[in-house]
Amino acid sequence: MTNAQSDTQAPASFITVDGLTKRFGDTVALNDVDLRLDKGETLAIIGPSAAGKSVLMKCIVGIYGADSGSIILNGDDVSKPNAEARPEWASQIGMLFQQNALFDSLTVWENICFRQIEAGTMSRDDAKAHAIDLLGHVGLAEESAVLKPNDLSGGMQKRVGIARAISSDPALLLLDNPTAGLDPVLSNHIELMIAKIAKQRGTTVISITNDMQIARHRYQNLMMMHDGKVYWSGPTSAIDDAHNEHLTQMLNGSAQGPISMRAGKRNDGVYA
Structure with a gap:
């Protein structure tokens, strides 16, 4: 050396x-x-x-x-x-919290792309399409995108939380x-x-x-x-x-x- x-x-x-x-x-x-x-x-x-x-x-x-x-x-x-x-x-940093920490007043797709919507880095149409794509990766149907967290089971909420954690790469x-x-x-x-x-x-x-x-x-x-x-x-x-x-x-x-x-x-x- x-x-x-x-x-x-x-x-x-x-x-x-x-x-x-x-x-x-x-x-x-x-x-x-x-x-x-x-x-x-x-x-x-x-x-x-x-x-x-x-x-x-x-x-x-x-x-x-x-x-x-x-x-x-x-x-x-x-x-x-x-x-x-x-x-x-x-x-x-993407994070999945222990209790998922989803926003009850927002739809599933708005929860998943909340960061992008707030930052203005995605249009709402693009954010919804991105969220729907991620839902498929975590085993949820496209129809769940327009539901609210309270409409989902605990396991489904967990998957939405994971989708949100990875949504910003x-x-x-x-x-x-x-x-x-x-x-x-x-x-x-x-x-x-x-x-x-x-x-x-x-x-x-x-x-x-x-x-x-x-x-x-x-x-x-x-x-x-x-x-x-x-x-x-x-x-x-x-x-x-x-x-x-x-x-x-x-x-x-x-x-x-x-x-x-x-x-x-x-x-x-x-x-x-």
Whole structure:
């Protein structure tokens, strides 16, 4: 190796989270969380309720600001909601929220293309056509485009939320339990679609999931969280050799182990 080569640093990760801590009152929701992903990589996050999974996503998307630590997206520090680069990244992140967060007063197609309509980047006719095309990708009929969210089942609302998350062809896709409430066939279809998006478009995907088989076989990387901490992180190919008690208990769904069942909500009012 020449001197010039030795001085050359490896390119930074597309997303880098270093020492991220987030508190709500006396509750520590995230405790020194680290995360690194390259562009186009996929990550499944697993863990019990109140592990901090959803809070981590909301910090990345900019809903919550970091109390300490950093969030770097492709070189831009977006650790605070008022960060200079935040407005630009707002248009490059697609997110499926845990409870879908659809607008009850809007039709399905208006929900899917809400961002484009508000920004004026699509005419209403083009937005409707785009939304109908996306409905086909998530297994919904064209006729559902003119319905309101309250006319849909929970599983159908979930699919509309996924369609909205991918509607702007985001660089970073954040999915909070994308297959919750869906049957196994549709779950597999949705996960295959997500993998295809990552591969063909170079989209970086972070997904919270309770399906351990999906976590194992559909994602390149896995992160195990509990009580706001990361207990294991690495490629899914290394899971079986991890010898980590938290990870093993979660993957096997065992009642015995270091993770004890507890119910309740964090102080921010959301399950994490």
